[in-house]
Amino acid sequence: MNVRSMVASAAVASLLVVGSLAQTKKGGEGAKPTDPQIVGVVTAANQIDIAQAKLALKKTKNDQVKQFAQQMIDDHTKLQNSVNELGKKLGVTPAPSDISKSLKTAAAAQTKKLQGLSGKAFDKEYIDHEVAYHQQVLDAAGNVLIPNAQNAELKSAVQGAAPLLQGHLDHAKQIQSSLGGGSSSGSH
Amino acid sequence: MKQVSSSWCVRPLLWTMLAFMAPVSWAAHPPLFPTTVANHPTIAAQQTTPQNAAKAGDSGGAQVVMKAMSFQPAALNVRAGETVVFRNEDIFAHTVTADDGSFDSGLIQPGESWKITMPKTASLAYHCRPHPNMKAKLVEQAEPASAGKQAASQGLPGFNPPSKPQEFHPILVNFTAALLPLAFLSDLLGRFFKRASLNNAAAWMVLYAAAITPLTGIAGWWWKSTLHGSLPPEIIAVHQWLGTAMVLVLIALAAWRWKIQKRGKAPGASYLIVTAIAVLALIYQGSLGGLMVFGK
Numbered sequence: 001m002n003v004r005s006m007v008a009s010a011a012v013a014s015l016l017v018v019g020s021l022a023q024t025k026k027g028g029e030g031a032k033p034t035d036p037q038i039v040g041v042v043t044a045a046n047q048i049d050i051a052q053a054k055l056a057l058k059k060t061k062n063d064q065v066k067q068f069a070q071q072m073i074d075d076h077t078k079l080q081n082s083v084n085e086l087g088k089k090l091g092v093t094p095a096p097s098d099i100s101k102s103l104k105t106a107a108a109a110q111t112k113k114l115q116g117l118s119g120k121a122f123d124k125e126y127i128d129h130e131v132a133y134h135q136q137v138l139d140a141a142g143n144v145l146i147p148n149a150q151n152a153e154l155k156s157a158v159q160g161a162a163p164l165l166q167g168h169l170d171h172a173k174q175i176q177s178s179l180g181g182g183s184s185s186g187s188h
Numbered sequence: 189m190k191q192v193s194s195s196w197c198v199r200p201l202l203w204t205m206l207a208f209m210a211p212v213s214w215a216a217h218p219p220l221f222p223t224t225v226a227n228h229p230t231i232a233a234q235q236t237t238p239q240n241a242a243k244a245g246d247s248g249g250a251q252v253v254m255k256a257m258s259f260q261p262a263a264l265n266v267r268a269g270e271t272v273v274f275r276n277e278d279i280f281a282h283t284v285t286a287d288d289g290s291f292d293s294g295l296i297q298p299g300e301s302w303k304i305t306m307p308k309t310a311s312l313a314y315h316c317r318p319h320p321n322m323k324a325k326l327v328e329q330a331e332p333a334s335a336g337k338q339a340a341s342q343g344l345p346g347f348n349p350p351s352k353p354q355e356f357h358p359i360l361v362n363f364t365a366a367l368l369p370l371a372f373l374s375d376l377l378g379r380f381f382k383r384a385s386l387n388n389a390a391a392w393m394v395l396y397a398a399a400i401t402p403l404t405g406i407a408g409w410w411w412k413s414t415l416h417g418s419l420p421p422e423i424i425a426v427h428q429w430l431g432t433a434m435v436l437v438l439i440a441l442a443a444w445r446w447k448i449q450k451r452g453k454a455p456g457a458s459y460l461i462v463t464a465i466a467v468l469a470l471i472y473q474g475s476l477g478g479l480m481v482f483g484k
Contacts, residue, residue, distance in 0.1 A: 071281075071318045078279045078298075163257035164280065167319025174320060 032148050036095035039087050041145060042158065044100040045137050046080040048107040049130075055114055056126045064175050065123045072130070072168065079161060086157055099140065120179075127176050134169040138162060249273060250306075252324065254282045254296070254316075259324035265415075266306040267329045275301040282322065287313040310352060311414070327415065330481055354414070356407035361477065364404050367397035368438065368470055371445075372463045379454045391449040394463075398442035405435045419480055427476040434473060437466055 033041065053072035060066055087094065110129055117125050141158055149155035250272045253260045257278065266272055274284045276296045284293040284302060293302040295318075306312075306326060316322035350356050371393035378386030408431055412424060441463060448455045 068318075075280050075318070082279060160256060163321060164319070167257060167316070167321045170320040171318055 033097050033099060033144065034095065035150050035154055036092050037097035038145050038149055038154060038158065039083060039092050040094035040096055040100045041103070041140070042083050043080065043094045044103050046076045046083070048103060049076045049133065052107070052111060052114065052126070055111065059118060059122050060126070062123050064178065065127065068171060068175055075164060075168065079164060083157070086153065090151055090153065099144065124179055127172055127179060130172040131169060131176055134165050134172060138165045138169060141165065251275060254278050257319060258322055262324045263327055265327050265329045268306050268308040270306045271303055272306055272326060273301050273303050282319065283317040284314055285317045287315060292317070310354060354411050357404065357411045360400060360404040360407050363400045364397055365470060365474055367393045369467050371397065372460070372467050375455050375460060375463070387454045391445050394442045394445045398438040401438045402435050405431050423476055423480055427473065427480065430469065430473050434470065441466060
């Protein structure tokens with residue numbers, strides 16, 4: 001599997017999920033997530049990223065990727081803690097939605113894919129997907145979650161999470177370009 | 189015979205020019221060397237009470253806070269040798285990492301802090317390694333005494349081609365500061381001694397000044413924009429608008445001067461008076477610039 005096909009598959013995967021997000025936006029019930037559903041999406045997004053980072057910590061031998069995965073675990077755990085606290089304070093329990101379901105479905109497929117890879121191919125796929133994933137969650141936050149949040153405190157909490165996601169996206173892109181430069185030999 | 193008379197004319201001319209230039213060039217560029225600085229008690233006295241000493245008393249030293257995924261403030265003015273404390277008040281761990289790789293704090297956990305001594309660089313950009321969208325910088329605050337001492341102890345500094353805005357403005361300003369007074373003087377003497385060549389030179393010098401001064405102005409605005417409001421507001425307000433006005437005045441003067449030149453005459457009293465006022469404004473403008481660079 002070469003670099004290009006992996007980037008392409010990551011791009012296609014993210015397009016599919018973004019497409020499904022767009023559909024849920026159009027389709028009646030899922031169009032406007034409620035506050036419990038928004039908390040559910042944020043929670044799912046955090047859990048997915050933590051789970052994949054844990055997998056990456058087990059499989060990767062690259063220090064950069066290891067550090068990144070550890071950072072994802074630390075940052076998203078802290079973010080989730082603050083979401084939990086806020087949920088408790090506002091009396092909001094996370095509820096499932098089309099968006100959280102589609103995130104989980106895509107994540108399951110991605111985890112399966114990652115489990116079948118190792119070495120540089122794994123690092124590449126993990127980081128490529130982290131770039132696509134953070135972009136996708138960032139878009140969902142900006143286009144769907146923030147505009148629909150009813151509670152002002154919840155709204156500002158999601159707005160506050162956006163720079164963190166942007167930071168992860170930028171960091172993942174940096175690693176992506178350094179991996180791309182290092183693994184151009186492409187032989188098996 | 190003619191040769192002798194002209195050298196008789198030229199020598200006092202040169203001396204007058206030099207005498208005239210001295211205050212202008214001093215205003216634009218006060219001397220750097222410590223012995224000369226010490227001769228000016230006002231400047232020397234001000235150095236012992238740096239602005240940051242007061243700031244340190246108020247807020248307990250130079251400090252950057254990491255909060256809500258950002259460094260606050262985004263640009264901090266620090267004197268070389270001063271300690272800067274970075275405090276993490278965010279819920280995430282961050283690093284303070286120099287863009288040029290000269291330092292890296294390692295992960296600073298929430299609630300922890302880290303210190304650095306400001307090195308001798310004009311501007312030091314840094315970021316957070318795990319969150320590259322967190323960017324900020326430390327800007328070195330000019331300290332005339334130590335800069336002068338350094339120059340004296342290390343001999344002549346080497347030549348570095350200008351690359352930063354704070355290097356372009358002081359270079360370009362010399363052209364403006366030299367050309368306009370010389371043009372005025374040349375016209376004045378040309379009229380007095382009835383020498384067309386002096387008037388011709390004056391016309392060209394005004395034209396050069398009008399062409400170069402917009403660049404001086406742009407470099408000045410550029411410099412100001414990199415300092416993020418750390419300049420004394422009342423001085424920079426006058427300096428920036430007087431400077432911008434000077435750009436327009438010089439262009440108008442050049443147009444006026446060349447209208448006179450086309451008619452083949454020496455400029456009359458009205459032009460000379462307006463130019464003299466412009467020269468005085470330029471001296472005042474230079475003194476304001478010097479005040480901001482070399483201390484209050």
